[in-house]
Amino acid sequence: MMKKLKNNKTLKGILTIISLSLIILVVLAFLLSDEPLLTLNAIFVGPLSNLYYFGNTLNSMIPLMLGGLGILVALKCGLMNLGGEGQIYLGALFASIFAYKFQGLGYISIVIGLIAGFLISSLIAGISGIFKVKYNTSEMITSYLISVVVTSITNYLISSPYKDPKTNLVATSKIKYMLHDILLPSQLTTGIIYAVIIIIVLNRILNHTRFGYENRMVGYNKEFARYGGISINKTYMLSMLLSGGLHGLAGGFAIVGTYGTAIKSFSSGMGWNAIAIALIALNNPLGVIPAAFFFAWINQGTLIAMQTTNITSDIALIVQSCILFLTTSVVLLGDNK
Amino acid sequence: MADTAISVEHLSKWYKTESIMANDDLTLSFHRGEITCIAGENGAGKSTLMKILFGMTTPTSGKIFVDGKEVQIPHPLVAQSLGIGMVHQKFKLFNDLTISENVALGVEKKKHFLLDKKTIRKEVQQLIDDHSFKLNADDKIKNLGTGEKQLVEILKMLYRKAEILIFDEPTAVLTESETQSLFNTVRELKEANKCIILITHKVEEILAISDTISVMRKGKLIGTYERSHLDEKKLSDLIMGEHVDQVKVHKVGNNFSEEDRVIKFEDVTVYRKHQAKPLLDHISFNAHRGEILGFCGVSGNGMGILEAILGGMLPISSGHIYLNNSEITNLTSDKLRKKGLAFVPADRYQYGSAADGTLSENLIINHKNHLKERNEFSYPLIEQFDIDGTVDQKMKTLSGGNIQKAIVAREIENMKSYIVLSNPTWGMDLAATAYIHSQIINLKRKGASVILLSSNVDEVLLLSDKINVLNNGRIVKSFDGSKHLDKLIIGEYMLGKKV
Numbered sequence: 001m002m003k004k005l006k007n008n009k010t011l012k013g014i015l016t017i018i019s020l021s022l023i024i025l026v027v028l029a030f031l032l033s034d035e036p037l038l039t040l041n042a043i044f045v046g047p048l049s050n051l052y053y054f055g056n057t058l059n060s061m062i063p064l065m066l067g068g069l070g071i072l073v074a075l076k077c078g079l080m081n082l083g084g085e086g087q088i089y090l091g092a093l094f095a096s097i098f099a100y101k102f103q104g105l106g107y108i109s110i111v112i113g114l115i116a117g118f119l120i121s122s123l124i125a126g127i128s129g130i131f132k133v134k135y136n137t138s139e140m141i142t143s144y145l146i147s148v149v150v151t152s153i154t155n156y157l158i159s160s161p162y163k164d165p166k167t168n169l170v171a172t173s174k175i176k177y178m179l180h181d182i183l184l185p186s187q188l189t190t191g192i193i194y195a196v197i198i199i200i201v202l203n204r205i206l207n208h209t210r211f212g213y214e215n216r217m218v219g220y221n222k223e224f225a226r227y228g229g230i231s232i233n234k235t236y237m238l239s240m241l242l243s244g245g246l247h248g249l250a251g252g253f254a255i256v257g258t259y260g261t262a263i264k265s266f267s268s269g270m271g272w273n274a275i276a277i278a279l280i281a282l283n284n285p286l287g288v289i290p291a292a293f294f295f296a297w298i299n300q301g302t303l304i305a306m307q308t309t310n311i312t313s314d315i316a317l318i319v320q321s322c323i324l325f326l327t328t329s330v331v332l333l334g335d336n337k
Numbered sequence: 338m339a340d341t342a343i344s345v346e347h348l349s350k351w352y353k354t355e356s357i358m359a360n361d362d363l364t365l366s367f368h369r370g371e372i373t374c375i376a377g378e379n380g381a382g383k384s385t386l387m388k389i390l391f392g393m394t395t396p397t398s399g400k401i402f403v404d405g406k407e408v409q410i411p412h413p414l415v416a417q418s419l420g421i422g423m424v425h426q427k428f429k430l431f432n433d434l435t436i437s438e439n440v441a442l443g444v445e446k447k448k449h450f451l452l453d454k455k456t457i458r459k460e461v462q463q464l465i466d467d468h469s470f471k472l473n474a475d476d477k478i479k480n481l482g483t484g485e486k487q488l489v490e491i492l493k494m495l496y497r498k499a500e501i502l503i504f505d506e507p508t509a510v511l512t513e514s515e516t517q518s519l520f521n522t523v524r525e526l527k528e529a530n531k532c533i534i535l536i537t538h539k540v541e542e543i544l545a546i547s548d549t550i551s552v553m554r555k556g557k558l559i560g561t562y563e564r565s566h567l568d569e570k571k572l573s574d575l576i577m578g579e580h581v582d583q584v585k586v587h588k589v590g591n592n593f594s595e596e597d598r599v600i601k602f603e604d605v606t607v608y609r610k611h612q613a614k615p616l617l618d619h620i621s622f623n624a625h626r627g628e629i630l631g632f633c634g635v636s637g638n639g640m641g642i643l644e645a646i647l648g649g650m651l652p653i654s655s656g657h658i659y660l661n662n663s664e665i666t667n668l669t670s671d672k673l674r675k676k677g678l679a680f681v682p683a684d685r686y687q688y689g690s691a692a693d694g695t696l697s698e699n700l701i702i703n704h705k706n707h708l709k710e711r712n713e714f715s716y717p718l719i720e721q722f723d724i725d726g727t728v729d730q731k732m733k734t735l736s737g738g739n740i741q742k743a744i745v746a747r748e749i750e751n752m753k754s755y756i757v758l759s760n761p762t763w764g765m766d767l768a769a770t771a772y773i774h775s776q777i778i779n780l781k782r783k784g785a786s787v788i789l790l791s792s793n794v795d796e797v798l799l800l801s802d803k804i805n806v807l808n809n810g811r812i813v814k815s816f817d818g819s820k821h822l823d824k825l826i827i828g829e830y831m832l833g834k835k836v
Contacts, residue, residue: 210705217702220691227648227688228702229674 014280017326018294025298025319032311039309043301046308055186057293057300059258062195063088063250063267064292067274069202070246072285075278076206077218077239079132080140084247084271086147087124089154091117091248095255096262097162099175107177110256117252118245124150125244126237133233139240147271158264170264179257191257196289198249203285215239247271273320279327295320341366341405342501342532343390343421348399350385350556359385360396361556367501372523372533374543376576377553378635378792383536386553387503390534391423392416403501422494423503428486430478437461437474440492464495468525484515491522501532508542520546540572540832552576570825577794577828588819589802593625598662599755599786600624605656607642607810616642618810619656624755629777629787631801631818633794635831639810640759641683644790647757648680649673650688661754674703677753681745683760683790685737689744692733696726699743703751722746723772738769745773755786762796774800794824794831806830 026040033039047057067084074081081087099113127146131137164173179189206212217225218235226232251267259266273295280294281287302316344366350359359382367373375383388394390401392410400407403419410416416423430439437458446453446460462474470488478486487507494502504523508516523546527533537543543550550567552559552575559575567575600623607617617639624630634640645651646658649670658666660676668676682688690699700718701711712728719726722742726735735743745761758777762770777800781787791797797804804816806827814830816822 208708210708213698213701213705213708217691217694217698220693221687223688224691224702226670227650227680227682229671230702230705231671 010282014282014327017280017323020326021319021322024322025315028315028318029311032315033305033309035309039305039311042305042308043298046304047297047300049304051183052186053300053304055183055188057296058183058192059186059188060299061289061292061296062191062257063254063270064273064277064295065195065199065288066246066250066253067270068277068281068288068292069199069285070243070250071275071278072281072283072288073202073206073215073246074139074239074243075219076212076283077215077235078222079236079239079243081125081128081143081240081243081247082140082275083125083128083143083147083150083244084274085268086150086154086271087121087244087247088251088254088267088270088274089265090124090150090251091121092251092255092259092267093154093157093162093172093262094120094248095252096172096175096260099177099256100173103176109175109177110179113175113256114249114252117248117255119248121248121251122241122245125240125247129237129240132240133236139236155264158262162262164261169261171261174261175256177256178260179253187258189257191253195253198246199285199288202246206285211235211238247274250274269317269320272324276320276324276327280323295323340369342369342403343367344402345386345390346400346402348386348389348401349397350382350389350394351397358556360389363399363553363558365551365558365561367532367534368549369500369532370527370530371548372527372535372546373549373551374535374537374547375551375553376537376540376543376572378576381553382556383553384505385556387423387505387534387536390416390501391421391503417497417499420498420500421503422497422499422501423505424487424490424494424507426506428490430486430489432479433477435475435477436465436472436481436489436492439478439489440464440474440496444497461492461496464492468495468522470522482515484518487515487519488522491526499531501534502526503534503536505536507535508537508539516542540569540576541834543572544569573825573828573832577824589628593623593628597625597627598623599626599660600788601657601659601662603657603659605646605658606654607646607651608654614810615654616810617646617653620810620812622805622812624786624788626754626786627781627784628802629781629789629800629818631797631804632788632790632807633792633797633804633827633831634807635792638831638833639807640790640792642810643807644683644757644759647788648682648688649678677755679748679752679756681748681756681758681761683763685740685744685763690732690740692731694732695729696724696732696735696743697728699732700747703747718743718746718750723769742769742773745776749776749780752780752785755788756780757788757790759790760792761789762793794827798822798824798827808833 025043029039029043030036047053067088071081071084095113095117098116099109102109102112105112124146125143128139128143131142132139158172159170162172164171179191181189206215214225214230214235217228217230218232222232250270254267255262277288277291277295281291298319299316302313305311306313346364348360348363352359363386375386377383385394389396390410392413392415395411401410402408408419410419431442434442440461441457446456458474465472465474472485472488478489481489507519523533535546544564544567547564549561550564550572551561554576602620602622605617605620606615608615620643622630632640632643642651646653649668649672652667656666657664665673665676670678686692697711697715700715701708704714707714715728718724719728722745724742724746725739732740741763748756761777762773777787777789789797789800801818803818804822804827805812806814808831816827
């Protein structure tokens with residue numbers, strides 16, 4: 001593996017992108033903060049300074065990893081699922097509704113919630129898959145447009161029919177059973193273990209099963225796949241369904257692990273970050289782990305910097321936007337497909 | 338000898354991604370007041386040479402001289418400033434603009450920052466009258482016929498004061514009478530001391546129009562000849578290639594019964610949407626056990642279509658196809674694969690392989706349920722077919738010949754009762770070609786039905802028991818491969834000179 005990464009043009013591109021983003025971060029800190037050194041210290045060292053921050057950093061990796069994985073699955077067969085925002089959000093809502101409804105069943109309600117999240121987002125992404133297969137509509141356009149609609153519908157569902165009247169938050173009813181904490185006082189739960197297991201399983205599926213092979217071949221060369229007797233339509237559908245499902249799981253884990261309730265707009269931005277994470281994961285499922293860690297670090301660091309100095313969280317958004325923008329640059333990444 | 342307008346020395350073009358030597362060490366010169374034809378089959382490298390001269394691609398090595406001075410032509414605009422003009426096969430005209438607007442587009446005269454339409458119109462009409470073209474500068478392009486549009490393209494070159502005029506397959510789109518009037522125009526331009534370069538593969542036309550003929554084959558210049566030194570037979574022979582040393586093949590001829598039949602095509606016709614002329618026109622044939630059925634034709638005459646149908650990549654418009662008496666009409670490739678299709682496509686990059694996949698991933702595609710054993714599966718194939726590569730090597734790092742060997746190896750391994758081979762030895766060296774040929778003969782000996790499509794007449798002649806010649810989407814002639822056949826006669830059928 002390491003040998004493969006060595007002298008890799010793509011890896012160099014990724015490192016360039018990350019360095020450029022960090023330089024932007026440093027420049028912004030000097031421009032926006034009264035105490036730039038303190039701010040930078042908070043951002044870079046803060047997340048590692050104690051167990052609480054470190055645990056929170058790891059915790060915020062969970063949805064990012066799963067979302068990134070969802071993007072990566074589709075990317076491998078040449079599809080770009082741009083609907084992550086809506087899929088994560090709606091998946092989270094369904095997870096919260098179902099886990100709440102079935103909380104009489106104890107911890108099984110967590111599993112039910114996660115499955116519900118997986119299925120609904122799978123379905124949403126599947127619509128784009130059907131359009132792609134039937135009418136050759138660009139899945140990028142449809143998944144994005146559907147996501148915009150889904151986000152609005154989810155906003156409505158959270159603020160009206162499913163709003164918990166007992167709280168002032170615009171959020172659904174808090175679920176009773178959640179994943180166990182493992183690094184108190186931080187928010188980290190056993191979710192991180194399950195997420196890593198999912199990544200390992202998916203890595204195995206993508207690299208060693210027939211679906212993974214067909215998915216990869218369609219991505220490498222669609223015409224070759226067709227010539228070799230692979231059904232491109234079937235592969236596209238499965239890939240989109242799995243991609244959506246993983247986004248649903250990302251939202252679901254945020255509910256059953258961290259929040260316990262779907263708060264209005266709580267997942268905003270996660271879908272976009274997932275895309276950047278998948279792009280810098282070097283097309284490797286295991287690569288989403290370090291990629292998500294980097295994003296979580298910058299996020300957590302900025303949150304700490306907000307508490308200790310006078311900057312706002314926008315600085316993290318700017319850095320993340322820069323990374324997303326830069327990762328789409330063909331020049332930096334080289335011809336990587 | 339007339340004075341040299343443009344010449345090239347040791348010009349080579351190497352397409353790295355396709356590992357094709359499109360132009361191989363060409364040294365050529367073109368003269369004023371002379372019509373030079375570049376003759377050759379499709380893929381001989383004619384178009385590449387023209388693209389280099391017109392700045393649409395740059396040579397890998399070699400020099401270009403215009404009027405004796407060495408030049409670089411990195412862009413068509415540079416070519417134009419050097420006085421080089423080109424009429425493309427596909428016209429580059431705006432339908433809603435007038436002739437004068439099209440002609441002046443890009444080099445418009447301006448007056449006070451505005452288009453000086455009056456002057457442009459006058460100049461273009463003057464040019465039309467000078468050459469006594471029957472055109473009106475104010476007519477819109479959409480109201481013109483094909484031959485007239487071509488005249489507009491010629492006007493564009495003349496308006497830009499081009500002295501070196503390149504015509505890329507100019508007659509491909511013209512009717513007989515339009516061709517005659519084009520030739521008259523070209524002759525007039527020659528009288529005006531222009532240097533004219535014409536690309537075509539139609540023997541008759543070459544002989545009718547040219548003063549000098551340069552023949553290219555497989556990227557190489559075979560030779561430059563005076564028109565007076567060539568006749569039809571000699572030129573055809575030069576274009577199609579000389580004899581190569583042949584392997585002895587036992588031909589069985591046409592002695593097959595119904596029971597031996599594996600594949601049957603019955604009136605297979607393919608139309609493209611909104612086109613009246615079919616791409617394949619009522620094709621019927623039988624392929625038998627122990628037979629090599631050869632198809633040859635110049636590309637664009639239905640060879641590619643037939644290949645795509647056999648491979649399940651293209652549906653047919655009407656007709657029936659049977660495999661061992663069960664109908665397989667319009668089954669897609671995945672279903673045909675399950676029925677035992679083995680297929681070597683002509684395009685090894687677009688269809689035959691996945692460049693980013695490893696060699697073993699490429700070899701295992703017909704055995705998708707045995708992915709885990711793909712390395713064990715690959716070793717014997719790599720050894721048997723002498724593929725220069727390792728199982729984990731990315732396909733794109735293999736040479737073109739080795740990629741082809743891998744594809745042939747994979748499909749022969751997967752063969753059940755029949756195999757479709759399209760240009761199986763294209764771009765391979767002699768040793769590899771001989772090996773593939775011996776494998777194909779082996780398959781026949783074992784009782785397989787082999788359908789061989791090739792633009793290489795030598796190959797088809799060498800191997801086939803029966804030869805069908807495709808022209809214009811029809812089987813125009815069938816030959817018994819066991820009889821002695823004259824390559825030139827087959828060539829004439831391929832080129833549509835005999836029907």
